[in-house]
Amino acid sequence: MNNTAYSLRRRLIWLVTLAILGVGLLSTVVVYLRAHHEADELLDTQLAQVAETLLAIATGGKLDQFVDSGGEQSRRHAVPIAYEIWRETAGAPERITLSVGHGGFSLPVAAGYSNRVHRDKNWRLFSVRDPDSAYQVIVGQRHSARDRLARETGLSLLVPMLLILPLMALLVGWVVNRALRPVDALAQSVRALDPAALTPLDSASPLPQEIVPLRDAFNALLERVSVTLENERRFTADAAHELRTPLAALKIQAQVAQRAQPGGSQQHALGQVIAGVDRMTHLVEQLLTLARVEHATDTAPAAYDAAAALQVSCEPYQATAAQNRQTLERDADPGCTPLLGRTWFEIAVRNLFANAVHYAGPGARIRVTLRCGAGRARLTVCDDGPGLPPAARASLRARFARGETEAEGCGLGLSIVERIAQRSGARLTLEDGLPRADGGVGLAVCLDCPQALPPPADAGTGNPDAAG
Amino acid sequence: MRLLLVEDDRLLGDGLQSGLTQAGYAVDWVRDGEAAVAALATESFTALVLDLGLPRRDGLSVLSWLRARQDSTPVLILTARDQLEDKVRGLDLGADDYMLKPFDLDELTARLRALVRRAHGRPSPTLCAGSIVLDPATRRVTHGGDAIDLTLREFNLLQVLLENAGHVMSRRALEEQLYAWGDAVESNALEVHIHHLRKKLGNDVIRTVRGVGYAMDA
Incomplete structure (x- = not known):
């Protein structure tokens, strides 16, 4: 009904989407930085492990892979790798070297990735075989170590999310408050209405589309109530007039009778008093009848x-x-x-x-x-x-x-x-x-x-x- | 001492006419706005008692018509409407006083006396000329301290002459002030009343201005 109307729904959707987008971008940045940091540590650890593994191979598998040799802070990400190298000589596989601590897997181990329970522990294995040289390499990691790593990484991401959540709630709260401000303003103007003078709500001020029908309906109601009130006011004024005039006549006629000489004019005035009472009686009867048909129900x-x-x-x-x-x-x-x-x-x-x-x-x-x-x-x-x-x-x-x-x-x-x-x-x-x-x-x-x-x-x- | 009463209610109009006549006024009663305008257009009245809710022409319209023609006849409004804006509107349109129905006859006559006194710009409620003192409220006249017995018409005639002391009043003006419509007026009635007044108050009290009318000295 007016071109300044906008949609509360659309505005809320836009603002909440914008808020989520903003918070999402922020959390992506934070997560990226955290993930980058974790990945750095993980990859650093792996670099160290590769170096240690190569050193172990070069020295014939004498190094104890499962003893924490690093000691640096980054080693907390260490997921120890167990390994074995087999070679097939004269039809029988022979273990050339193995890392210390896991006790050695029994063959056969399928090529590629596989899972295995070994000494009551869950292992993730990878095996590769070189058909020319008849070498087979098996590497394995304990699932529990991988799980711990995933848990730690997840936790380190959860913390920033938890910190961002209140910020998000604040933003959404602000957005909703802002979007609903016209409703508050409307409520305020309804509250400020003077019951004696029911002026319609300003239809020029911008309101959301969803509220406009409500305001229009409210204004229509106000108009009906005003008409009723005006009728009642007019009725009261009219009734006052209709009741006071015969009362005035009664009083004046009575005063005239009181002062008149007994006889002609006094008789006349007294007759008028009686006529006035009859008229008042009729008026009161009619008013009562009107009140009855206004409010009582018919037989x-x-x-x-x-x-x-x-x-x-x-x-x-x-x-x-x-x-x-x-x-x-x-x-x-x-x-x-x-x-x-x-x-x-x-x-x-x-x-x-x-x-x-x-x-x-x-x-x-x-x-x-x-x-x-x-x-x-x-x-x-x-x-x-x-x-x-x-x-x-x-x-x-x-x-x-x-x-x-x-x-x-x-x-x-x-x-x-x-x-x-x-x-x-x-x-x-x-x-x-x-x-x-x-x-x-x-x-x-x-x-x-x-x-x-x-x-x-x-x-x-x-x-x-x-x-x- | 002649009033125009404009009231559409038969019972109230009849009572007011009787009551005001008892109080010594000559009262003409009309029952609608158009009749009021017709009466005001042709004759002069001491004061106008005006109801507001009138058929054919509203009381306020009669009032503004009267003031538009520079007529300063005192107007007292009678109304049953007690809203403040009604009173303000009536007074703003040129009414001099306002009474809410129902009202007291004594208060009405007192207010009418005050209106007439103010209309003549007179500070004292009594009228004096020489040793003659006339009190409109008690309707008593004294001459040198002695009470003088006057008939209704003699009293009203004396009051009109006193109200206009220093001015010559024509016969017609005096008769207009003394008689309502329908009052039987003999052609020499005015001279008879003047004669009686002179007899009761002294010959030199009222001057005859030949060919014009009568006057009292201020």
């Missing part, structure tokens, strides 16, 4: 008579509707039950119907229908009131929004229904309502929810159940 969507629920929910406002000379039509498909617990269904119907009664205006026609089809149940409350232009419909969904109207109400009804819709997988839409005599249209509020059960095969539509 189990057991089968219930939705048509009866529809009727019950409209009842509280039928007197007001009658006062407003409004006509009410109610119609439910038989056996049609939305996948919505009875409690929430009734709350939804009650609020939508109350809105229609309050805002459709006097003399309006209000129609409440519940229709089933295609696996969905649709609750519609429509009227032929003043309606609402499509542009204004969205803003009406905000909590405490009342629209540009003179009617009293706390503006929570639609929010409550919307919340019910969100929590139960339903969809709330505002559409054109019933046509008015003057050619305009009223408002229709529709709640589309999944249907609890498919309707019986013989279910028809219609069966109007008019009231009001």
Whole structure:
């Protein structure tokens, strides 16, 4: 997502490889020097042995090869060589000379390299024969001496490796730390986030490819949390406004009543106090309902008579509707039950119907229908009131929004229904309502929810159940 | 002594109108921002009591419109929003005072008196001319130490004249300050009140400036 991103994996691979290469080169140099030194000593020792052997041959094998005649420091690498020289005379091999100390190998000894156990010791033998002169030379070394040499050489190489290992660990540690520094920096900036102002993490700063998706996901989360927080903040501010205004009215009206002369104006003010308490009561009820549908779970969507629920929910406002000379039509498909617990269904119907009664205006026609089809149940409350232009419909969904109207109400009804819709997988839409005599249209509020059960095969539509 | 009350809440507006009227003000109540602008464009008020969350035109917009036309009418904001930035914004836009709902009626009237006093650049809470002393807070008038009984309109008329002592006030300006819309005003009501004031305080207290209006000497 930005061109400054680099791969943490690639960077680690590169840096660790470089570190290993560096340490490898260093250890190669050290090993080379050590090996060179060992080889020097070994070859020097061999030179000395060859010289001594030749001297022994020249003197007829009188020198004791197995007695340490050197005494120098380099002789610790001595791997004594035992030798024998045979000559075949008149068909029978005869030992001409042999080194002292090994007691002589018995023939035959195969030409070339071979292994042999001789006097309970393991020997490595080499034999060469000159067919013309019938001479056979056998040389041998004890395996234990060779093993000791290999052990010593190996040990002398192990020491520098052991010394280099901590250096290697330090280097790799440094490399990993360095490679992971952006992760630390990111953690630091997350830690430094102010919970009150969740600003997204800087997306311009270079980050490894592997971390970029994490940061982007984190920023997306921050944004969602910010939106939620902002909504909550706005709700608190709105709720403060909605609660304080009626409280202010109550207090002022009470003070006016207290000061007024008994009679007209005092009666008026006291009446206003009572009206204010009623309004506060309604507001508190609505806020509690909203809190309930925000946090509680719906009653189990057991089968219930939705048509009866529809009727019950409209009842509280039928007197007001009658006062407003409004006509009410109610119609439910038989056996049609939305996948919505009875409690929430009734709350939804009650609020939508109350809105229609309050805002459709006097003399309006209000129609409440519940229709089933295609696996969905649709609750519609429509009227032929003043309606609402499509542009204004969205803003009406905000909590405490009342629209540009003179009617009293706390503006929570639609929010409550919307919340019910969100929590139960339903969809709330505002559409054109019933046509008015003057050619305009009223408002229709529709709640589309999944249907609890498919309707019986013989279910028809219609069966109007008019009231009001 | 005439207030423009801008409040969309019916219950609160009704209570404020009653309460402020009890306190001696002539109160005009409008319920949205556009109506407030229309009223302010044509008439003058002693002070403006302004709610912020208004339909059609926001209270802050009304306020900035008012200040943009160099109108220095004292403005007291009523609001339910208690966030600091809301207060700061209101004051920065030219409000003179700020009250958080719910509030006390007595505090509101006291703050309105202070606003009017400051608007006239007067250090003392009482108004004096000669031996006449008017106390807006207690709504009492003394003349040479003796308490004088005045009706509501007489008191308000005297206060307007005292607030503008040294200036000639036209009949229209005086009537605008005394009567709210819908108050029944007889054509010679002002002359009747002036006559009563002269009777109670002395003939030479209020001067008639022929063809212009009335004045009191500072």
